[in-house]
């Protein structure tokens with residue numbers, strides 16, 4: 279059994295003032311840079327979900343960490359991409375297929391600032407540079423609140439739409455709000471995805487019994503110190519939270 283951490287990021291941008299809702303979901307470009315530098319210094323290779331596949335299946339063995347971004351912010355493209363390239367890492371960014379060039383309307387009721395999402399040329403550029411694109415449904419819906427046909431359609435159609443936009447396979451899924459039920463595992467698998475990530479905290483413990491459609495992740499935020507990051511990646515610190 280191997281342990282693989284998958285890092286979860288949302289925005290790489292100026293961190294909003296304290297008291298701002300969902301502030302935890304933003305890291306500054308400088309913090310992101312040193313977090314990637316730490317990974318490199320500790321001998322980790324940062325990989326997209328696509329590049330992580332053989333490690334998750336136990337076919338390859340090395341010190342690897344998954345890097346994921348939810349929602350597809352313009353700031354992921356502008357601020358995180360050059361840093362990933364600098365360290366020779368890849369990452370998966372999960373797109374909302376009906377909000378290409380749109381914004382994060384689902385966060386606004388919670389009091390978060392409206393932020394632009396990547397348009398089609400930005401997504402293609404992201405993919406051309408070796409980064410991976412995953413699906414985060416068509417409309418960022420809460421799957422637990424949706425009827426079966428709607429949930430299935432959101433899972434399947436987003437894959438088709440993103441594949442058409444990119445001309446590339448879309449093999450990885452991420453549950454909006456981290457909300458899912460056991461039947462969603464099945465539907466995501468039936469739609470042809472190879473994995474699905476959640477917001478459950480922890481590192482992935484690979485084994486033949488591992489559920490590739492409910493992978494936990496490690497949240498990194500603006501308060502994460504290097505010692506804290508090391509603990510999250512190298513110890514069981516995250517696993518029982």
Ligand SMILES: [Zn+2]
Nearest residue numbers: 348349454455
């Ligand atoms: Zn999201």
